[in-house]
Amino acid sequence: MAELLDDHPTLSTVPAAAGEPDPPESPPPLDETARARALLAAQPVTEGHAELPGSLDPEDLPPVRAAEAGAQLWSLHTESDEGVVGTLRRIDSVRALVAACPEDLRLAYTTSELAHARNCGRVAALLGPVSWTALGGSAATLRAYHALGVRAVNLPRFDRFARDAVREMNRIGLAVDLSGADQDTVRRALAVTRAPALLTRAAPEALPDDVLGLLGENGAVLMVTVTDDPAAVADVLDRVRTEAGPHCAGVSHTTAPALGYVPLFAELLRRGWTAQELVGLAHANATRALRETEFLSRANRIRPAAA
């Protein structure tokens, strides 16, 4: 979000959010909660994981989410027996959902469309990740998903197809999502991919420090699930920041949408995270990873397609 970053207001000048009493003439320094709220108001969160509601009942639209969300990756996860058709159905359902909520959601296929959707006051919806089993070991299916707007594929285990598939994903511009991958798979995938990996539902506690370091070198974004316990989530993010780097922190989704992301961001401010790091956590790291995936693809297009 280059343009959002360039003109984001200096935090000390951000007025308190609406509904609070007017500040006195020489205001005292804002507390962490107010600073977090102000930061998130200008820097909406890109969530790594959104799920389709069980049924698309018009009464329930748009689906519930945290007020601070500005973009969402819509999971197209399928069980292994659902096949290609299961994924095509989910793509169709997300499209129908977005079409049903034009004032709220807008499909985005690129990072510039993502920024544009936000500038139009819409929550950007990105399609993906699709499940590894939904590829059926076919590069043609991979390209079909990309042509249908999918922008991430979950790679939970490194099988025979993975090496060629990751290269093809780099070539056409699909992010590699290493959520659920064990450390061996992460190592092997990082040895192949030339684009930053995403972990849309990261579980950093399952990965040793040196793998977090490798993810840091790759520029990967570990999108962490936020709960109603900001201190515990902050512990996880502190480890990501230390072992992988602040450029690797991201947000998956919150299990407490009513609470939103303000308590977590306030906690991180108390722990010494800088505003720049928190902007990265909110959306800039994820956007950077997606943008680098796009750029790599453009540079790679001159190569022939894999069989």
Place this chain on the structure above:
Amino acid sequence: MSAAPSAAPSAADRLEEARELLAGHPVVDGHNDLPWALREHVRYDLDRMDIGADQTGALHTDLARLRAGGVGAQFWSVYVPCRLAGDDAVSATLEQIDIVDQLLGRYAADLAPALTADDMEAARKQGRIASLKGAEGGHSINNSLATLRALHALGVRYMTLTHNDNNDWADSATDAPGVGGLSAFGRQVVREMNRSGMLVDLSHVAATTMRDALDATAAPVIFSHSSALAVCDHPRNIPDDVLERLPANGGVAMATFVPKFILPAAVEWTARADENLRAHGFDHLDTTAEAMKLHRAFEEANPRPIATAATVADHLDHMREAAGIDHIGIGGDYDGTAFTPAGLDDVSGYPNLIAELLHRGWSHPDLAKLTWSNAVRVLRDAEAVSRDLTSRTAPSNATIEALDTP
């Protein structure tokens, strides 16, 4: 040579006239199976089978012969056989779509990706061959309307409702009666195709399915590669009562060249050859070495009847009578058939057909409708119906279980 003014034009003159005509109004061909041929011969390895080079003998189709044939638009079939079912059929269809897109990327100077009638006209102006995709058989969507929409999003602009076998919701011309035409879900598929802007293709389907589809559709239909039943009694052809409904529907029947569908003697010959195989304990579709040996022996004893451009012209003359000049076109089925008529041996042959029709007195404006305008119009009309339906109806998520369970 000094021809007297009253002399009739020679065959060479007519061929020259045909080529000039095709330069202005090139052929829109409804069906070409090059993608499946590339899969079967070289497993999609485009380096091993380069249509930028001469493929005479190996394929009916390459770029130079498409140019020589005056082809201006091609529906490339993304066919998959009925033996692939369920998700396998969908995956294979995606692979077929992908290879067409690879061809378009590789031969971009000659092949122009086309999704709309405007794209077809733009390609004609650029002198490139507008390339569209057509799916051949409802099994390609695995009973899923979301998959149908995905195929449309991937550029598929027609779907033949069946191939040689029935599917769960439509009867094929070459299978025993199943649901008796279109089932309730089948009619929903047709409506969803109307809404998406995907042409309903009635080649390969049973006459009952043709009539049901014409009753259900809100947009013009096509027959991507079918000829006239009245001229040659084969179930792959179109009965007159259906041809006569095309003016009201606005659709186009694209005559095919497959000898065993269009030449009565070839129909009869094929039946005897099949019977010969069965008499020796083989399936008539068997292509094993033993079966082929038997087949060759039969062919030596019984010379294969040869169709010609005149055979195709006989069909077009009749289809023109039954459906009208605004409702006919051409769908050769090249690389989807082992044998082709003499003179229409490969995709370079279309001028011979046009010359034959000139000889029969077809006017230039009539031939321009046959080769180009009718097919472009039908896609444009389907787009208009789609715009209308999309603006006022939601996509259907009907299931075959809900609609077809008694």
